[in-house]
Amino acid sequence: xxxxxxxxxxxxxxxxxxxxxxxxxxxxxxxxxxxxxxxxxxxxxxxxxxxxxxxxxxxxxxxxxxxxxxxxxxxxxxxxxxxxxxxxxxxxxxxxxxxxxxxxxxxxxxxxxxxxxxxxxxxxxxxxxxxxxxxxxxxxxxxxxxxxxxxxxxxxxxxxxxxxxxxxxxxxxxxxxxxxxxxxxxxxxxxxxxxxxxxxxxxxxxxxxxxxxxxxxxxxxxxxxxxxxxxxxxxxxxxxxxxxxxxxxxxxxxxxxxxxxxxxxxxxxxxxxxxxxxxxx
Numbered sequence: 001x002x003x004x005x006x007x008x009x010x011x012x013x014x015x016x017x018x019x020x021x022x023x024x025x026x027x028x029x030x031x032x033x034x035x036x037x038x039x040x041x042x043x044x045x046x047x048x049x050x051x052x053x054x055x056x057x058x059x060x061x062x063x064x065x066x067x068x069x070x071x072x073x074x075x076x077x078x079x080x081x082x083x084x085x086x087x088x089x090x091x092x093x094x095x096x097x098x099x100x101x102x103x104x105x106x107x108x109x110x111x112x113x114x115x116x117x118x119x120x121x122x123x124x125x126x127x128x129x130x131x132x133x134x135x136x137x138x139x140x141x142x143x144x145x146x147x148x149x150x151x152x153x154x155x156x157x158x159x160x161x162x163x164x165x166x167x168x169x170x171x172x173x174x175x176x177x178x179x180x181x182x183x184x185x186x187x188x189x190x191x192x193x194x195x196x197x198x199x200x201x202x203x204x205x206x207x208x209x210x211x212x213x214x215x216x217x218x219x220x221x222x223x224x225x226x227x228x229x230x231x232x233x234x235x236x237x238x239x240x241x242x243x244x245x246x247x248x249x250x251x252x253x254x255x256x257x258x259x260x261x262x263x264x265x266x267x268x269x270x271x272x273x274x275x276x277x278x279x280x281x
Contacts, residue, residue: 002095003032008102011035011079012087014056015069019089020046021176027054029092029172032102035080039073067149067156079144081105086140090175091119097169101141113146113162114139122174124252131246131253131260139164140171153196154189186263194270233265 012033014026017040027050030036036056040047041063051058059077063069070086083105085093093101097117104115117140121132128134139147139158146161175182209221229235240246241257249256 003098003102005031006034008032008034008098009081009105010083010085010101011037011081012085012093013037013039013070013073013077013079014087014089015039015041015066015073016043016047016051016089017041017063018043018045018047020050022089022174023047023050023054025092025174026087026089027051027056029094029098030087032098033085037073037077037079039069039077041069065151065156066154067151070149070156074144074147082108082144084142084144086142087171088173090173090177092172092174094169094172097167097171100167100169104141111162112165113143113160114158114164115141115167116164117141117167118170119173120170122172123256126252128249128253128256130244130248131240131256133240133244135170137166138171141167151196154192182259186259187266190263190266191270193267194274197267197271198274232268233261233263236264237261 010033012030012035014023014037016023016038019026020043027036036054038047038051038056038058040051040058040060042060048058057077059073061069061072074084083101085101087093116137118135119138120127120129120134121136122128139160142158142160143162148159149156150159206221209217210225212218212221237257237260240260241254246253246257
């Protein structure tokens with residue numbers, strides 16, 4: 001059954017910085033949601049005007065990390081509902097996922113702190129199923145008071161009080177800004193990841209983590225392994241393009257795997273630079 005517009009007891013929380021390209025699609029996909037909150041990092045484009053025209057509640061805070069930004073939003077924007085959907089502006093909620101989220105929010109299952117969702121990455125007008133390493137699981141539907149975030153490089157991790165379950169339907173992530181913006185963003189992210197890897201305490205690799213049922217544990221283990229590998233970019237390319245069959249996405253898959261391999265090389269180079277400079281940068 002289709003969710004009626006503005007009727008689901010869910011608070012959607014969108015994080016933005018100069019997202020006038022992505023915001024209209026994101027907001028349109030949330031018309032079923034009765035509370036939409038935008039937390040903006042002082043955009044200089046039409047982000048604020050689009051949000052207010054779309055009926056979203058608008059807040060601003062300087063960005064200092066995805067984890068701390070999400071914690072601030074949970075604490076200071078007064079979500080109107082206990083169940084909160086965390087989104088970036090380049091993400092969209094398909095109808096099937098909206099119905100699933102609305103049902104969960106109404107049932108409010110006891111003992112559950114959060115839900116994971118698979119993210120489908122789209123680029124150049126298509127789903128890059130293999131080269132984007134689908135399925136990638138992210139924790140995005142959270143119960144108020146049961147989730148706190150921690151910065152981890154350019155991204156974040158979560159501490160969840162209660163059970164974490166999986167959603168049946170996927171979230172759509174589509175980049176519409178083009179290559180210049182993509183590489184500018186990846187340059188910033190790779191610096192954050194290199195700084196995180198430099199600062200973190202060295203920990204041993206636990207073989208059982210690579211076979212854990214929890215996809216987030218497996219991904220963290222792979223990242224720890226990648227940080228120790230020589231030719232990190234090449235290893236990533238072979239993993240994504242050959243082992244994970246990125247070649248099935250055709251030429252788009254080849255280009256995207258090369259892009260992600262370049263990112264891994266950036267992190268490795270910046271990590272080497274930090275070690276040589278003693279972390280002075």
